Amino acid sequence: xxxxxxxxxxxxxxxxxxxxxxxxxxxxxxxxxxxxxxxxxxxxxxxxxxxxxxxxxxxxxxxxxxxxxxxxxxxxxxxxxxxxxxxxxxxxxxxxxxxxxxxxxxxxxxxxxxxxxxxxxxxxxxxxxxxxxxxxxxxxxxxxxxxxxxxxxxxxxxxxxxxxxxxxxxxxxxxxxxxxxxxxxxxxxxxxxxxxxxxxxxxxxxxxxxxxxxxxxxxxxxxxxxxxxxxxxxxxxxxxxxxxxxxxxxxxxxxxxxxxxxxxxxxxxxxx
Amino acid sequence: xxxxxxxxxxxxxxxxxxxxxxxxxxxxxxxxxxxxxxxxxxxxxxxxxxxxxxxxxxxxxxxxxxxxxxxxxxxxxxxxxxxxxxxxxxxxxxxxxxxxxxxxxxxxxxxxxxxxxxxxxxxxxxxxxxxxxxxxxxxxxxxxxxxxxxxxxxxxxxxxxxxxxxxxxxxxxxxxxxxxxxxxxxxxxxxxxxxxxxxxxxxxxxxxxxxxxxxxxxxxxxxxxxxxxxxxxxxxxxxxxxxxxxxxxxxxxxxxxxxxxxxx
Numbered sequence: 001x002x003x004x005x006x007x008x009x010x011x012x013x014x015x016x017x018x019x020x021x022x023x024x025x026x027x028x029x030x031x032x033x034x035x036x037x038x039x040x041x042x043x044x045x046x047x048x049x050x051x052x053x054x055x056x057x058x059x060x061x062x063x064x065x066x067x068x069x070x071x072x073x074x075x076x077x078x079x080x081x082x083x084x085x086x087x088x089x090x091x092x093x094x095x096x097x098x099x100x101x102x103x104x105x106x107x108x109x110x111x112x113x114x115x116x117x118x119x120x121x122x123x124x125x126x127x128x129x130x131x132x133x134x135x136x137x138x139x140x141x142x143x144x145x146x147x148x149x150x151x152x153x154x155x156x157x158x159x160x161x162x163x164x165x166x167x168x169x170x171x172x173x174x175x176x177x178x179x180x181x182x183x184x185x186x187x188x189x190x191x192x193x194x195x196x197x198x199x200x201x202x203x204x205x206x207x208x209x210x211x212x213x214x215x216x217x218x219x220x221x222x223x224x225x226x227x228x229x230x231x232x233x234x235x236x237x238x239x240x241x242x243x244x245x246x247x248x249x250x251x252x253x254x255x256x257x258x259x260x261x262x263x264x265x266x267x268x269x270x271x272x
Numbered sequence: 273x274x275x276x277x278x279x280x281x282x283x284x285x286x287x288x289x290x291x292x293x294x295x296x297x298x299x300x301x302x303x304x305x306x307x308x309x310x311x312x313x314x315x316x317x318x319x320x321x322x323x324x325x326x327x328x329x330x331x332x333x334x335x336x337x338x339x340x341x342x343x344x345x346x347x348x349x350x351x352x353x354x355x356x357x358x359x360x361x362x363x364x365x366x367x368x369x370x371x372x373x374x375x376x377x378x379x380x381x382x383x384x385x386x387x388x389x390x391x392x393x394x395x396x397x398x399x400x401x402x403x404x405x406x407x408x409x410x411x412x413x414x415x416x417x418x419x420x421x422x423x424x425x426x427x428x429x430x431x432x433x434x435x436x437x438x439x440x441x442x443x444x445x446x447x448x449x450x451x452x453x454x455x456x457x458x459x460x461x462x463x464x465x466x467x468x469x470x471x472x473x474x475x476x477x478x479x480x481x482x483x484x485x486x487x488x489x490x491x492x493x494x495x496x497x498x499x500x501x502x503x504x505x506x507x508x509x510x511x512x513x514x515x516x517x518x519x520x521x522x523x524x525x526x527x528x529x530x531x532x533x534x535x536x
Contacts, residue, residue: 163504185485
């Protein structure tokens with residue numbers, strides 16, 4: 001039996017065509033309905049639970065990935081029965097997530113500005129400082145010596161977006177050097193910028209000294225004097241909305257302890 | 273078939289209603305947080321128009337690429353018996369189930385500066401695709417092509433082959449039969465597939481940000497602009513951008529539906 005369509009009057013209109021058409025038609029109609037029927041109230045909820053046995057949830061800047069993972073392991077070893085879970089990302093994104101109600105106990109930001117953006121941060125303490133280097137491919141194939149080398153169109157450069165601390169620091173350092181750098185991409189956190197160098201897709205990226213150190217197998221770090229003008233303070237705080245305040249405070253205390261500082265300085269951070 | 277009173281069983285109606293709410297609720301959430309007063313001023317911001325223009329431009333180009341490559345591929349799958357046809361069809365559907373970000377990594381490894389083909393492109397022609405608008409089009413086409421192939425192949429399979437056979441008996445070559453009989457016959461299917469493909473390309477995010485990077489005016493399409501705005505803590509701005517993208521795509525889809533997808 002030849003498939004015929006009664007609605008179109010065409011010779012042939014196969015079932016699949018009809019179904020795709022119907023799908024699209026309903027998609028359009030459905031979206032239109034939602035758009036027009038726009039008025040709705042939004043609810044908000046808050047919850048709290050018991051603290052016993054809860055893991056400590058730490059939201060930390062991407063540049064803390066290696067050092068905080070180590071600190072977490074040592075903290076768990078020092079506090080039997082406790083667990084620490086991490087959410088690493090760009091500090092600005094983490095701040096947004098916390099403000100939107102993500103269940104975090106501790107926030108460690110790569111810059112005070114992002115800590116200030118969090119509405120329920122308690123009293124932040126600075127636990128480390130970090131500054132930028134130029135990450136280039138192993139062996140520095142393009143012979144990069146400083147920021148001035150990155151200005152031409154010959155080199156592809158990745159920077160962090162201005163909203164993330166490494167991007168803000170890069171903007172400051174580049175302004176201090178009095179040069180103009182046109183990046184090919186603006187990445188959402190420092191690890192993403194670094195990965196573009198590791199992949200060889202860009203020739204250089206401005207990343208933290210600690211990130212270049214953690215990736216020393218793949219990249220070389222070129223120090224440049226203007227980075228001293230853009231040193232980032234790293235604040236950490238237990239959040240007022242924390243569900244595990246005691247555990248969060250214990251973790252913060254551990255980060256601020258001499259042992260915590262040793263892990264951080266081993267990773268290339270400077271003492272606050 | 274006639275409608276019967278009380279004919280909808282509760283075990284079907286209830287999950288259906290929950291499913292509908294599940295799909296609509298997030299959109300309602302978006303609309304509830306929309307700062308309607310600043311909508312127009314936001315739309316006029318140069319960054320927004322730039323991202324919107326880039327999105328429309330690249331998704332249209334990607335659709336054209338998909339049409340040029342996808343319709344012949346669909347025809348091959350629907351009309352030619354060849355060994356390994358099932359495998360080819362399976363391969364075509366891989367990008368459908370692949371997370372787009374994985375697609376982006378795969379594109380980097382194939383077409384990136386150190387990729388399989390990319391390193392040759394770079395050394396021979398000095399062409400690098402990542403961080404270019406062409407890279408955006410490639411990422412979008414990669415993700416959208418399976419949608420076109422599958423819907424066009426479905427249309428071809430459903431089409432009455434007797435017209436093609438009749439053309440053949442009248443002496444038409446396969447090419448002439450394709451251009452003069454098959455194409456007009458499945459034109460609605462191709463149009464529907466193209467619209468689906470365009471919509472997918474317009475919403476593409478993961479492969480684009482991974483393969484093409486993120487730079488305003490060059491590779492920052494609307495979904496990337498939404499993401500960056502959200503990441504930078506400007507939730508209100510992200511909501512506005514999302515809504516603009518939604519309104520533009522719905523308007524265009526509605527216009528296309530009236531023009532192409534409803535029967536003349």
